[in-house]
Structures are given as structure tokens and as C-alpha cells.
Amino acid sequence: MIKRITAHFTPKQYLVEMLLGLTALFGLYLIIAWSGYSPLDSSWSVSSSQPETINKAGKLGAWFIDLFFALFGHIGNIMPFVLFIAPIYFIRTKRRDSLTWTRLFLRLFGFSLLLCGLTALAALLLSNSLYYLAGGVLGGSLVVSFFPLIGKFGILLSGFILSVVGFIVCSGASLIRLLVKFYYWLTMKNEEPATETEEQPLAEENEFVEPPEEIKIPQSAVFQTEEKNDSAEEVDLVDVNRFIQISGLNNEKPTEQVTQSVLQQTPIHSEPLHENITADAFSGYGVDQIDDLPNVSIAVMDVTAHNQNFAPTAPLPHTQVQQQAQQSAVDFSRESDYTFERDEMPIPTVSIPPVQSVAPDFDASASITVRLNETESLTKEADDAEMTELARQFEEQQKQRFAEMEQRAKAMDAEDALNVILNKEESAVEISPTITAAPDYKPYGNSLIHPALQQKAVSKAKPTTPLPSLDLLEHRPTQAQDITQEEIIETSQRIEQQLRNFNVKATVKDVLVGPVVTRYELELQPGVKASKVTGIDTDLARALMFRSIRVAEVIPGKPYIGIETPNTHRQTVPLRDVLDSDEFRQSKSLLSMALGKDISGKPVVVDLAKMPHLLVAGSTGSGKSVGVNTMILSLLFRVKPEEVKFIMIDPKVVELSIYNDIPHLLTEVVTDMKKAANALRWCVDEMERRYQLLSALRVRNIEGYNEKIDEYNAMGMPIPNPIWRPGDTMDALPPALEKLSYIVVIVDEFADLMMVAGKQIEELIARLAQKARAIGIHLILATQRPSVDVITGLIKANIPSRIAFTVASKIDSRTILDQGGAEALLGRGDMLYSGQGSSDLIRVHGAFMSDDEVARIADDWRARGKPNYIDGILDGAEEEESADGERGADDGELDDLFDQVMEFVLSTGTTSVSSIQRRFRVGFNRAARIMDQMEEQGIVSAQQNGKREILARRPDY
Numbered sequence: 001m002i003k004r005i006t007a008h009f010t011p012k013q014y015l016v017e018m019l020l021g022l023t024a025l026f027g028l029y030l031i032i033a034w035s036g037y038s039p040l041d042s043s044w045s046v047s048s049s050q051p052e053t054i055n056k057a058g059k060l061g062a063w064f065i066d067l068f069f070a071l072f073g074h075i076g077n078i079m080p081f082v083l084f085i086a087p088i089y090f091i092r093t094k095r096r097d098s099l100t101w102t103r104l105f106l107r108l109f110g111f112s113l114l115l116c117g118l119t120a121l122a123a124l125l126l127s128n129s130l131y132y133l134a135g136g137v138l139g140g141s142l143v144v145s146f147f148p149l150i151g152k153f154g155i156l157l158s159g160f161i162l163s164v165v166g167f168i169v170c171s172g173a174s175l176i177r178l179l180v181k182f183y184y185w186l187t188m189k190n191e192e193p194a195t196e197t198e199e200q201p202l203a204e205e206n207e208f209v210e211p212p213e214e215i216k217i218p219q220s221a222v223f224q225t226e227e228k229n230d231s232a233e234e235v236d237l238v239d240v241n242r243f244i245q246i247s248g249l250n251n252e253k254p255t256e257q258v259t260q261s262v263l264q265q266t267p268i269h270s271e272p273l274h275e276n277i278t279a280d281a282f283s284g285y286g287v288d289q290i291d292d293l294p295n296v297s298i299a300v301m302d303v304t305a306h307n308q309n310f311a312p313t314a315p316l317p318h319t320q321v322q323q324q325a326q327q328s329a330v331d332f333s334r335e336s337d338y339t340f341e342r343d344e345m346p347i348p349t350v351s352i353p354p355v356q357s358v359a360p361d362f363d364a365s366a367s368i369t370v371r372l373n374e375t376e377s378l379t380k381e382a383d384d385a386e387m388t389e390l391a392r393q394f395e396e397q398q399k400q401r402f403a404e405m406e407q408r409a410k411a412m413d414a415e416d417a418l419n420v421i422l423n424k425e426e427s428a429v430e431i432s433p434t435i436t437a438a439p440d441y442k443p444y445g446n447s448l449i450h451p452a453l454q455q456k457a458v459s460k461a462k463p464t465t466p467l468p469s470l471d472l473l474e475h476r477p478t479q480a481q482d483i484t485q486e487e488i489i490e491t492s493q494r495i496e497q498q499l500r501n502f503n504v505k506a507t508v509k510d511v512l513v514g515p516v517v518t519r520y521e522l523e524l525q526p527g528v529k530a531s532k533v534t535g536i537d538t539d540l541a542r543a544l545m546f547r548s549i550r551v552a553e554v555i556p557g558k559p560y561i562g563i564e565t566p567n568t569h570r571q572t573v574p575l576r577d578v579l580d581s582d583e584f585r586q587s588k589s590l591l592s593m594a595l596g597k598d599i600s601g602k603p604v605v606v607d608l609a610k611m612p613h614l615l616v617a618g619s620t621g622s623g624k625s626v627g628v629n630t631m632i633l634s635l636l637f638r639v640k641p642e643e644v645k646f647i648m649i650d651p652k653v654v655e656l657s658i659y660n661d662i663p664h665l666l667t668e669v670v671t672d673m674k675k676a677a678n679a680l681r682w683c684v685d686e687m688e689r690r691y692q693l694l695s696a697l698r699v700r701n702i703e704g705y706n707e708k709i710d711e712y713n714a715m716g717m718p719i720p721n722p723i724w725r726p727g728d729t730m731d732a733l734p735p736a737l738e739k740l741s742y743i744v745v746i747v748d749e750f751a752d753l754m755m756v757a758g759k760q761i762e763e764l765i766a767r768l769a770q771k772a773r774a775i776g777i778h779l780i781l782a783t784q785r786p787s788v789d790v791i792t793g794l795i796k797a798n799i800p801s802r803i804a805f806t807v808a809s810k811i812d813s814r815t816i817l818d819q820g821g822a823e824a825l826l827g828r829g830d831m832l833y834s835g836q837g838s839s840d841l842i843r844v845h846g847a848f849m850s851d852d853e854v855a856r857i858a859d860d861w862r863a864r865g866k867p868n869y870i871d872g873i874l875d876g877a878e879e880e881e882s883a884d885g886e887r888g889a890d891d892g893e894l895d896d897l898f899d900q901v902m903e904f905v906l907s908t909g910t911t912s913v914s915s916i917q918r919r920f921r922v923g924f925n926r927a928a929r930i931m932d933q934m935e936e937q938g939i940v941s942a943q944q945n946g947k948r949e950i951l952a953r954r955p956d957y
């Protein structure tokens, strides 16, 4: 149960409040009378023949207003308003509480001075007529009386001084403060802190009024402590609202924070306040009981921080307050002049300890925290009690039940059976916790596998179109770029201006607004280097207030440099838009890939066959995976499985596994990096095999080869496989050659692959990269670690095409692109493309597609056919490798297969390691080592341009 503290008025306060209210009402009445004033009405100075009063406030109203005009002239106009506003001001600001007879007299006196001053000024300055005195009787008589003495100027000066002094005395405001405020208002400066300005009038007021004779507690809050002291301080908390923080009702700072902030404001030298305030001081309050209220904390804050004359004992003389501040808590209560009586009311607790523990030096004027958090603890206690009671009842019931059972068992002579039952019951109780802890599995219909773990069955009918339709991609409306002409002109001017500040003279010649960035093309003055602008790109970005800008030193086909600034609203480039473009449709190459849109919004389509390998790098989250998916989907929309095959390596497991089982795959998506190395080795072997075929058919590349196959097939003369040997297959005759498909090897995180077998992988990639172009094997390697241990010199030298997404630093950018720029990209698919070793960079905003779209296209292909996985791509058989390794360890010993291999090489004339691998079913290492041994024995020459010659003739051996 919580008590709510409510305010009660003393009879005197009732009276004052009522009088002020009546005065305000009378003022309102006079305002109405003033607004309806007519000089024709009969009144104090006018006797009219008019039978009816025109004024809406009646005769009385007309009479009063006329009286004001007669007495004070024009100044009479303010009287109704003063009578209305002043009482309301007193009530609202609670100044009525401090209204004493002396103060009332002073205020009235001040007002009289003000009236005298103003009426005198009005009488002199405003025009008077025979019937109407501008300053009224008062102003007129003052002027008449004093004119002979001090003259016109003297009256003006005195009137002014009287007005000012009168205003200060009656309002209690400080003229200097008002002037300062006016100055601040004029100069638009911030005023002093609000607290200070709030408190000041009070302080000023106190200066005018002598210390109050009586000390009273007008409706102030008083608190009761748990420990009740015999003596306590009477407190005049003038504005109690400022010191009460109610947490739970109010979203402002929690009590602790308030206390903390008060602590910070409190001077360190001051001493702690141990003030126990008794509930008696709540004499002006009634206590209502209510059931449920949130936590209420009442903090008496550091009043001295606001007003030096004001402490919890505010009306005390200044010196006394200081003395009290220096006293200890005990002293404070003992020496206090004012005492509270103890009250037994159980009201909220005053918790001082937290304040003391946080700041032992806490001042007497520091905060006291009152916490009303009984509800929570009481509820908890009640809950606990209830639980214990229930447990007790249950135990009793059980005992009773067992007693009954025992009796019945005795009667039936079945005590043994009862024991068995009771034991079982006990053991059941014991194991029950384990049973309840187990998850509550429900049946999954017909399946034993949870729906979330079931493979998604694609029950799609085989599509009728030869290739997937673009309708599988979502149609996202193109958002319009909302940059205005004015904005562009303004930014152009700012760029020119800022460049001038850096001593670069340039003029904006062209502006291209793209989906993500806007490029300002500038003509530099002759003699100014473009690198000068590149060097100040960060300073320029800061000066122009852009997140980052990129300087394009060369714009192909234009004599300008480009400054690319990010657009306020970034557009997404949908993949559908790019694939649906003429650029992509009309590209002839089979391996054309759409990347996104360039700076002017034109689709960027690149040809993987020409690249011929691609390195993609960018920090995490920069859009690499989306970029790689864009490339794969571009291919999936235009190539059939027999034309292009994929080997996908995905150490992250989740990125490319969505393509599993599409018919383009040569093997399932590789996630094990050891197997991935084998896949690369297989590629090298395949490359060797293809070169043999190409050389046998005397063609230079895969296109020529495929054409030749087509040509002879069309003539009905299929070409027999020239490198087939009896025993390679079960066939009696060599099989006919078929067209070769392109192979695209995609590695999503190339760094992981390098970690597993760095040197080997580097060599394999280098070999593929050097030679694989002609035979149609292409690599796309992506990495998020653009460091030199991943992108080694060897790899860089062999992979000329690069794409850089956002990277962390200029150094990373240089590692990928051999120049800076990628560090200023904007992320989320923003990339720089450098094709085929060219130093020109194309800024591309990558196309975007959702995972659902990728899944739809993969499903579409899965519905069209099954993959024809090639056995053995992934088995390089580690055991075999390790066995090879062991064999290689004993130097000088020829391999067991040496003789057979030599026979094979001499009889067939082939020196290819891959053919040895295939023929003898050994791993790459072993085959290569046998070849090295043959070289040592002088049977074959050393490798030159990837080829060896046979030096020995058969009879030699």
C-alpha cells in the first residue's frame, strides 16, 4: 500500500487565492467594459441624455473606465489589463505564498510611482484637448505643480525615472537583467541557463523584502524517515515541484541520474547532510491511500546551486544557512532552530545512504532520495508466502493420502504391493525433471525429417524454352534520380571554388548523373596536373561535405578529369534491367557477363573469354558475392550446359551451394578446400589433354577446335580421338571427338584456398592462368583479403582483369588495381573494373538480385536436366598423395612405375604429365616426379614452354 501526498491549503492561503481570483475576474469585466467603451454613456465625468447604456458591461463598467480615463488619461487604458493579469501571474507563479503585507504595500507603492511617472510623461508628450487630458487628472496636476519648479525637461526626466523605479519596485524585476535579456534578444545570442533566469526574480524579490518575521511551511513537501529523529529542520521549500522526481510517471532522468547530477554540482568541500525530516512537516498535506503506484523518488536537490540564498531552509538568514552547511548531520539536526513533530504515519522511506556512499563529502544542501518501492517487494513477499503455503498444503494432502493407502493395504494384506507402488512413484518424481526438460517434438506428418531440415523438393515441370526467361527476375521499377538542376549548378560552383582554394584552376564542363554517383567533368587549366587533384581528394571531400569523392584522372575520349560525388539518394540497379539491355542481348560472345551500370547509367557488359581470368577483391560486405552471382546468372541466362561448365569452390559453404545440381556443374559445389585443390589439379590435367587435342587437330584455340568438329560431323566424318589408347576405355575403337565446352572455375573465397595449400595452389593457378585461355578454361577468383600473401605477384601477373569493390585502404586498392581509388567507393556493389591489364578504370554500380531470384533460376535449370558429374575431379586421393610423398622421400630410387611409364612415353611420343596420370591412374605429383626422373635419366628434355622433347630412342633401352 502506498500513500499519496496531497497538498492542503491553510485558511489564509484560501483567502489570498480567493481575493486574487476575484480581482482577476473584475479585471476581465473591466476589459470587456474597456472594449465596449463609448463616450456617450453616462459615467463619472459625463452626464448623458442617452437613456440606455451602450457599453456591454453596463453602467458600472462604463463608469469605471471613464474614471480611469479621467484620472490617468491614456494610461487608464492599461488599468483593466493590469487588474486582470497581475493576480493571475501571482497565482500561476505561486508568488502568492510569499505575499506578505509589506510586499503588497511595496508593490502597490511601486505601481503608484509607475502611474505618476507615466501620466506625467503622457501629459507632456501626448496631445491634450479641452475636454481630455492625455495624462489625466493625475498627470495634469503633477505637471502643473512641478512645471514652475523644474521645468519641462525636469518633469520629463523625473517622469522617466519614476516610471523605471516604479516598474522595478512593483514587478520585482532587475532593470539590468532586463537590459541584458533585451541585448541577448537583439543579438540573437543564447541566454543564460534557464534555471538561473527562473530563480533570479525570486532572488531579486528577496532582496527587496526584509527577512520574513515568521517561518511557515506553505504546502511544502515533508518526508518521513524510517529512523525518526527527535528534532528536524523546518523547511520552506518554496518551489517543491522542482525537487520532486517521480520515476515511472515521468520520462525524465531516473532518480539515480538526478542524484548523480546533483552530486556533480555539489562542491566537494561541503559536508554530508544527514537530515531526517519527519512527516509532521507534511502538516499542510493529507494522506490518501491508494493501491498501486509506480516507484516515486523525491529528491531534494542542491538548492544552493541555483540560489545562494536558498537552501532547504530557504528563508533563513544567509549566515545561518552557511553555518548549517558546515555542520555535520548530527549537528544539523541538534542545533536546528526549527523542529518537526514526529508522526507515526507509515509513509515512504527517505533513503539517504546511496547518496552518502557515492559521495562521502556530500553537502547539507545535497539531495535526499525518497523511494516508494514497497509495492514490488511486498508483491514478491506475498508470492513467496503463497508458494510456501501451497507447498505445505500439498505435503499435508500427500501424507493423508499415504496414510489412507497404508490402512487399506493393511486391510487387504497387500503391504508389499504398496511398497512397490510407492517406490515407483518416488522414482517417477525423480526423473520427471529430465522428462520436462526434453523438447516437445510433434509429428511431422508423413515425414521423419523436420520441415525446416527437409530439402526443398523442386516439383517444377521441365520448362519449354531452351533457356530461362527473364521473367524469373523481379521487375523493380527504376527510381528517378531527384537531383535538381540547381543542386548540380551549386555543387559545380562549390567544386570550382574549393579547387581554387587549393590553387587548382578548373572549370566544370560536363555533369553526368548516374544511379549512385554524379560525375563532374572538369577541364584543368593548362599546366595543372591531374595528380594534384587526386592528391587532395580527401580534403576536397571534407570541404565539399561529401562522404567521399573519387577523382578519375582520365576519362577515355575526353580531355577532362572527373570528380565523382555520391548522390543523396542511391538507386539500386536491378539485374533484370541490365540483362534486358541491348548491350547484353547483342553481345556476340558466349561468355558475356553483365556487371551493372556505369556512371552514366549505361549497362556494362564484359566478355570473360577476353579477360580471360578475373580477380575480384573487396572488403567484407562490399558486394562481392552479389557481384559473383551477377556474373553466374548472366551466364546461366545465355549458355546451355553443353556449352559452358562450372566448377564452383565455396569455402563459405552458403554462398554458391544454391547452384548445387544445376546441369552446368562438372562436380558438386566444392566446400572442402583439400578437394578444391584437387579440382584445380584436374583442371590443369584437362588443360594438358585439351592442348594435345588442339595440337592433334592443328587448331589454335577452342573455337577453332569446335568449328572443326562441327565441320567434320556435318560431313558425316566424326574425328576419332587421337590421344586414345587401347585400355583407356572399354571401346575397341577410339571414340569420336566431341565439342569441348568452356569451363569456368569460380572460387568465392580464394584466400581460404591459399591457406590450405598456398604454394601448390599458386602454381596451379599460375599454370592455368598462363595457358588456359586458348582451351576455354577461365578463372574467377574472389577474395576479401586483398593482401600480397593472397594476391601474390605470380597470380597478379597472370590474371590481368580485376574488379575492386570497396576496400579499407589505398594500399589494398593498389594491391588489386595497381592504383588507388577503391578505398573511395561507396560499398554495396560499387566497383572499379580494370579490364585486360588496362590502366583505365570503369566505375560500375553492380546489379542487384535477391536470393529468391537466384534460387528461382537455379531451380529452373535443375528442372531442365541433371548434372553429369565427372568422377575423380575431387579425388586426388590424399592417401595416394601421401604415399607419393613417402616414395619421393627415398631419393635416388626410381619409381615402381618408371619402366612402364617410360615404355608408354616412348611408344606414344607423349610427354604430358596428365596423360601419365590418366593412363596409370596416379596423382599429379607422382606423374610429375616420374617425368622428372625421366629427365634426369636423359629420356626426355627439360620443360621448355610447357613442353618436353623425347631425347632417347627405344633401342637405347
Ligand SMILES: Nc1ncnc2c1ncn2[C@@H]1O[C@H](COP(=O)(O)OP(=O)(O)OP(=O)(O)O)[C@@H](O)[C@H]1O
Pocket (backbone or CB within 6 Å): 572, 573, 618, 619, 620, 621, 622, 623, 624, 625, 626, 627, 784, 828, 829, 830, 845, 846, 847, 848
Ligand atoms: N549491387 C548491389 N546493390 C545494392 N545492394 C547491394 C549490392 N551488392 C551488395 N549489396 C548489399 O550488400 C550486402 C553485402 O553484399 P555481399 O554479401 O555480396 O558482400 P560480400 O562482399 O560478399 O561480403 P562477405 O565477403 O562478407 O560475404 C548485401 O546483402 C546487399 O544488401
